[in-house]
Amino acid sequence: MSGHSHWSTIKHQKGAADSKRSKLYSKLSFAISVAVREGSGNTDPNSNPRLRLAVERAQAANITKDKIKKAIVHGTGIGKEGNISKAKFGGTVLNNVALIIEAETDNKNRTTSNIRHLLSKNGGKMVNPESVEPYFKVIGKIAITSAGRGEEELIELAMSVGADDVKLEGETADVISNAKELGNVRKMLEEQGVEVQYAKLEYITKIPMPLSDEGEISKLDRLIKELEDDEDVTNIYTNAELAPSEGT
Secondary structure, eight states: OOOEEEOSSOOOOOOOOHHHHHHHHHHHHHHHHHHHHHTTTOOOTTTOHHHHHHHHHHHHTTOOHHHHHHHHHHHTTTTOSSOOEEEEEEEEETTTEEEEEEEEESOHHHHHHHHHHHHHHTTOEEEOHHHHGGGEEEEEEEEEEOTTOOHHHHHHHHHHTTOSEEEEETTEEEEEEEGGGHHHHHHHHHHTTOOEEEEEEEEEESSOEEEOOHHHHHHHHHHHHHHHHSTTEEEEEEOEEEOOOTTO
16 A cells, blocks of 8 residues: 655655556555455445545556456455454654554564564664654544535535535545544535545644754655555654744
């Protein structure tokens, strides 16, 4: 599954270089399998929005139809080596920078070992997720199909269902809610005929750790990129933020 890092001011995305292409394919195929599993075995993209989104991303990355079909079949459990489960890890690096790392894996021991190794290699350490969670706030995020709605219409829609914010992203939009209201907001959106692609809890920084030293920024940048390259990692959250430059 494509890893995503929530650096507040620095974004990292997968490149198209040959050295990374096989890992990207693996992540996208894994996302398809997970979408089938979480859709109760539904292999029809027309009625499984998360699967449709995963397939579209795979197609955009030029993954072949045969590989997409294989990933869908794998998601049904036919020939699957192990059950896919979610896992969450905590980490610290550069003394006061906190990390929460989410993964979806069919082998938690392998994933734990890989993440611990990457943290240690980059001067960090693995910790209990509960010890770093106070640095973050949990919000609800619901990805919906915008269906031609403009920003004003989306804002009205968000207000009508009790959401806190909405962010338009082309053909999709992210509806932000209180974490405890995630289920209710999703339900009200669906009752209004809105197509929900997925709904999940997400971390945002509550206690930021400003970084200004170029060496430290480079170290954190490298760690995040290496974590993103892990096939099991799905999301990376950190409370690190770039400190304002002098004179700004």
